[in-house]
Amino acid sequence: AQSVTQPDIHITVSEGASLELRCNYSYGATPYLFWYVQSPGQGLQLLLKYFSGDTLVQGIKGFEAEFKRSQSSFNLRKPSVHWSDAAEYFCAVGATGSDYKLSFGAGTTVTVRA
Amino acid sequence: ETGVTQTPRHLVMGMTNKKSLKCEQHLGHNAMYWYKQSAKKPLELMFVYNFKEQTENNSVPSRFSPECPNSSHLFLHLHTLQPEDSALYLCASSQVPPGEQYFGPGTRLTVT
Numbered sequence: 001a002q003s004v005t006q007p008d009i010h011i012t013v014s015e016g017a018s019l020e021l022r023c024n025y026s027y028g029a030t031p032y033l034f035w036y037v038q039s040p041g042q043g044l045q046l047l048l049k050y051f052s053g054d055t056l057v058q059g060i061k062g063f064e065a066e067f068k069r070s071q072s073s074f075n076l077r078k079p080s081v082h083w084s085d086a087a088e089y090f091c092a093v094g095a096t097g098s099d100y101k102l103s104f105g106a107g108t109t110v111t112v113r114a
Numbered sequence: 115e116t117g118v119t120q121t122p123r124h125l126v127m128g129m130t131n132k133k134s135l136k137c138e139q140h141l142g143h144n145a146m147y148w149y150k151q152s153a154k155k156p157l158e159l160m161f162v163y164n165f166k167e168q169t170e171n172n173s174v175p176s177r178f179s180p181e182c183p184n185s186s187h188l189f190l191h192l193h194t195l196q197p198e199d200s201a202l203y204l205c206a207s208s209q210v211p212p213g214e215q216y217f218g219p220g221t222r223l224t225v226t
Contacts, residue, residue, distance in 0.1 A: 032213065
């Protein structure tokens, strides 16, 4: 079965600074990978996804992520953070083939300071 | 309506009550999911329905009973809940394969 680790529970970043959130997965083959964002009291919104092809994936809200097979990682980045990016971010992995369940990481809370 | 909707958004119920959560997806997807999100815990998958058939039940207590009458609607029937069942309940849908999931806004459940 697949699993996800998000090593950082909480990150504080200044507005305008860059942001990188780490995600490591465990799966025997090439996985499907996702990043979601959740604002307080809301559901999860899909930021971006990786299925195959170009390992640098562009998403919504100016986010991008890079799939690195050798490191089993799928880190999320944003060059310049806005105050509205304060939220909780979840990395998820899905198995290829017929299994359509996702495994989610525990999440990283991002605080943006002025 | 677009995306995935959930009603009610907030629910307070006593331990002896019976209530139901409703989820509707307007995306034409063929799979639907219930998740439980508790504070300081990872997202817990509760139930999966694929083509209206339940394909997953992650050892969820019988006081939670899902129902999927068609591929667009999903219900979670609740009865004799415990205070530890207080959480945000999220519904999601996807087209399988491949399976990125789209979430509703959730129902914040408080059991008193």
